[in-house]
Amino acid sequence: MLFNSLDFAVFLPIVFVLYWFVFKNQLKAQNILIVIASYIFYGWWDWRFLSLIAFSTIVDFFIGRKLSNESNSNNRKLLLWTSIFVNLGFLGFFKYYNFFLDNFITAFSFFGNEIKANSLNIILPVGISFYTFQTLSYTIDVYRKKLKPTSDFFAFTAFVSFFPQLVAGPIERATNLLPQFYKKRTFDYRSSIDGLRQILWGLFKKIVIADNCAVYANLIFNNSDDYSGSTLILGAIFFTFQIYGDFSGYSDIAIGTSRLFGFDLKQNFAFPYFSRNIAEFWRRWHISLSSWFKDYVYIPLGGSRGGILKKIKNTFIIFVVSGFWHGANWTFIIWGALNAIYFLPLLLTNRNRNYIEIVANNKFFPNFKEIIQMLVTFSLTILAWIFFRANNVGHAFSILEEVFSKSTLSIPSFEGFTKSMIIILMIFFFISVEWLGRRGKFALEKIYVVKFRFIRWSFYLLLVIIIIIFGASQQDFIYFQF
Incomplete structure (x- = not known):
């Protein structure tokens, strides 16, 4: 169901x-x-x-x-x-x-x-x-x-x-x-209302962002030989938001539904695309799985204790196993190994615990350094997602070959490109709401600080209308296959 x-x-x-x-x-x-x-x-x-x-x-x-x-x-x-x-x-x-x-x-x-x-x-x-x-x-x-x-x-x-x-x-x-x-x-009325807010935001993530990004991500990845590097990058970006909207949307609906019945589940996503390095990204992405592997695999192996070789071995084991957990394909294993390569320099230089608090925690805007850090981390994440989404290893490398060619300097073009601009606008709207709500456990948790009930309910109504308008492209949840 x-x-x-x-x-x-x-x-x-x-x-x-x-x-x-x-x-x-x-x-x-x-x-x-x-x-x-x-x-x-x-x-x-x-x-x-x-x-x-x-x-x-x-x-x-x-x-x-x-x-x-x-x-x-x-x-x-x-x-x-x-x-x-x-x-x-x-x-x-x-x-x-x-x-x-x-x-x-x-x-x-x-x-x-x-x-x-x-x-x-x-x-x-x-x-x-x-x-x-x-x-x-x-x-x-x-x-x-x-x-x-x-x-x-x-x-x-x-x-x-x-x-x-x-x-x-x-x-x-x-x-x-x-x-x-x-x-x-x-029954806790306030907790239930919070649960309904989280369900609403989860449905927005899934139906508006994930399902509509999936249309263009599938189109571009399934016909990758026909497109330029710039178009393939755009396809990878669509998939990047598809998988986040899909999986974090499911988690939001699950956590919100649980609150309706008086249960508190752990936060599973903490705005990972605002991360300043890969270590922070993995503290914020699929938290329940990352912590499971840490407690039941990584620490029993010795964790980060011991010499450099042991640290490298344990890091690769945990990331490769995490990749393999996602699916029986070498693309997932390479995805995990690539994230291990990203993570290792931070671990070996003791910078893997640098960013515990959310970016720009006491500010409205991030500073220039934080913007660059987020962009670099986001770009590395997109690169890894190409392996995650590709049909096989050869498919992934053929996409990367085109991405790192002169065709990346061209203007993206594919069937439905103009129509996709609407979804890109929705992505910017989505990012804006997530940024404003990044200090909470989900984007709408702190919306009660808006004193005027009319404004709050108008925003809820707006989300419902957008969900109805963009609800035609219904897709299964990605993580059902994992």
Whole structure:
């Protein structure tokens, strides 16, 4: 079920009314309702894959219970590795089986040996990368004794399958979200209004920015041989805003929807395109995934402790694994490695923690140095996104070859170029609102400082009208494929 669909527009109010009016003050009933609603939400796409999430839930629930009663270190490790094997086994089969098979065949063919093997027509279950990491975080934290295992099966099932963030995050830690299912929840009007604002802004990001940028990004990338370097750069810029509007828009809708039901999810994006270096960008982009890899992969490997070679190795591992998490294609691996190359100079010179606060935090405009830093960081990000979006490695390099040619000095031109100017204006409007709201957790969070209610409601109405006008180019969420 898509957030930007009529189905969800009907589904959400029904669940909301049942939750707050029919099952008010009945904690267990509310949790069971969330489980039922979440399974309907997920099964709307393909009910067959409900068995995967159910099996993963059951395995990790009982392993968590078993870990609480097990003192033998070897047995505890066995339980932990059972959880890891089950969860990553499912993820590996559905997401990476054909990738490894194809590369295995290619490797042997290189040495003159032919192996005949058939690829499988495997459908990737939506959201498997997200809920797999969410359940793994629970088992690992219980194993590390950072979290007491739950004995409430319905609360745990609701945590794993919580429908607002089930399909594309944020990837919630059990330490944050699971305890919220134990506590009585009361309706908070102000929090709900904030949630509606965040949903509205998320829909604007998705429907107006992401979906319309997708039209031109797809046109240019899918016909890249026909276009000049300047046009390809414009296509990469369209994709840069497409993926940000799409994914951060999903996160905003998920977080806002959760607030309607009395839950607080972690911020997943913190205005990453205003970053002054790549390290700051990665602290602000897909925060839940970056922090997951940091806590469960990077730090256990030794983090930034040790010599230079160890720092380089661990940095490349974390970025390459992050790239591979996104998809079974060498383009994602190169995308991750390229970001590691960007990041390493900052790490090795101890400048990776330079910019913690948002740019121009106490000013309206950034200074000249900050403008240059943001432009350089944004340009490096666009370059990396070319690999992310390209069909394959050869496609990416052919685009880059044209980008770094004389044709980049020409005026961009493609079918629909004039019409795309409207979307470019919308991007500037979007950037302006994000800049004004960059001190909040989402762009409209601080809009209440505008004292006149008429102005605030006029702005909301304007967003709704724009969403309706630009709502024709409906696209699936990009991260559904991850």
